[in-house]
Amino acid sequence: MKYKIVCKNDKVSKKVCDELKKIISKEETNNPDVIFSIGGDGTFLDAVRMHLDVLDQVYFISIHTGTLGFYTEFLPHELKCIINNIKKKTLNQFNLLKIDVDGEVNYALNEVTLTSQQHLLEGDVYINSEHLMFVRANGLCISTPSGSTAYNKSLNGAILDFNVNALQLALIAPFETINSRIISPLVLSKENEITFKPKNKYFDITYDRIFISKENINTVKVSYSNKYVKYMVNPEKSYINRLKEKFIGK
Ligand code: NAP
Numbered sequence: 001m002k003y004k005i006v007c008k009n010d011k012v013s014k015k016v017c018d019e020l021k022k023i024i025s026k027e028e029t030n031n032p033d034v035i036f037s038i039g040g041d042g043t044f045l046d047a048v049r050m051h052l053d054v055l056d057q058v059y060f061i062s063i064h065t066g067t068l069g070f071y072t073e074f075l076p077h078e079l080k081c082i083i084n085n086i087k088k089k090t091l092n093q094f095n096l097l098k099i100d101v102d103g104e105v106n107y108a109l110n111e112v113t114l115t116s117q118q119h120l121l122e123g124d125v126y127i128n129s130e131h132l133m134f135v136r137a138n139g140l141c142i143s144t145p146s147g148s149t150a151y152n153k154s155l156n157g158a159i160l161d162f163n164v165n166a167l168q169l170a171l172i173a174p175f176e177t178i179n180s181r182i183i184s185p186l187v188l189s190k191e192n193e194i195t196f197k198p199k200n201k202y203f204d205i206t207y208d209r210i211f212i213s214k215e216n217i218n219t220v221k222v223s224y225s226n227k228y229v230k231y232m233v234n235p236e237k238s239y240i241n242r243l244k245e246k247f248i249g250k
Pocket of ligand 1: 040043068110147151
C-alpha cells in the first residue's frame with residue numbers, strides 16, 4: 001500500500017497518526033493510492049483539495065478525531081480493522097461541483113458561496129441559459145449532497161442523501177419584495193447548470209475553505225462535475241445513523 005496522511009494539527013490527531021504509521025510500518029509516499037485524513041470535516045476538505053489533480057488515482061480513508069466529522073467514516077480505535085479490511089474495501093464517491101468564473105475553473109466538495117456583506121448581492125439566476133429570477137440577498141450558496149449538511153443546512157436548505165445526484169441553491173438572507181420574488185432553496189438534478197450574472201462590481205467567493213475576493217465578474221456557472229472523490233465506506237455506519245449521531249442525539 002502506498003499511502004499519505006493528512007493530519008489535523010492537534011495532539012489527539014498526531015497521536016492517532018503515529019499509531020497508524022506504526023501499524024502500517026512503511027514510509028509515506030508522495031505518489032499514494034490511499035490518503036488517510038485524520039481530523040474532522042475541515043481536514044477532509046483540505047485533503048481533497050490537496051489532491052484535486054489526482055482524484056482518479058487515489059481513494060480516501062477518513063478517521064474522526066475532531067469536532068463534527070460528518071465526512072469521517074472511522075474512529076481511532078478502528079485503525080487495525082481498517083488496515084485488515086483494506087483489500088476487501090467498499091468504495092463510494094462524492095461528486096464535486098465545477099465552478100466556472102469567467103472561464104476560470106475551480107471545484108468544491110461542500111459548496112460554493114457568492115457573498116456581499118456591505119451591499120445586497122444582486123443579479124440574475126439562469127438555469128441552463130433560461131432566466132429564473134432576479135435575486136437580492138447577502139449571497140448565494142450552491143451545494144453538493146454531501147455539503148448539504150454544512151452551510152446549506154444553516155440556510156434551511158434540504159439535507160440530501162449522499163447518493164442523490166443533485167445540486168442545491170440556497171440564498172443567504174434573501175431580501176424579497178413584491179417586485180423581486182424568489183424561490184429558495186431549489187434542488188436540481190445533476191444535468192442542470194446554474195448561472196449567476198451579478199450586478200455588483202465586487203463580491204466574495206468561497207470554495208469550501210478557500211476565500212477569494214473578486215472584481216468585475218460577468219458570469220459564474222456552477223454545475224455537477226464529473227470529478228469525484230472515492231472514499232472507503234464503513235459498513236457499520238448508515239447514513240441515517242450518521243444524521244442521528246451528529247444532529248439529533250440519543
Ligand atoms: P469552520 O467555520 O471552522 O467550521 C465549519 C463546521 O462545519 C465544522 O464544524 C465542520 O466540521 C463542519 N462541516 C464541514 N463540512 C461539513 C459537512 N459536509 N457536513 C456537516 N458539517 C460540516 O469552517 P471549516 O472547518 O473551514 O469548514 C468549511 C465549511 O464551513 C464550509 O464548506 C461551509 O460549509 C461551512 N460554513 C458554515 C457556515 C454556517 O453554517 N453558517 C458558515 C461558513 C462556513 P468539523 O468540525 O468536523 O471540521
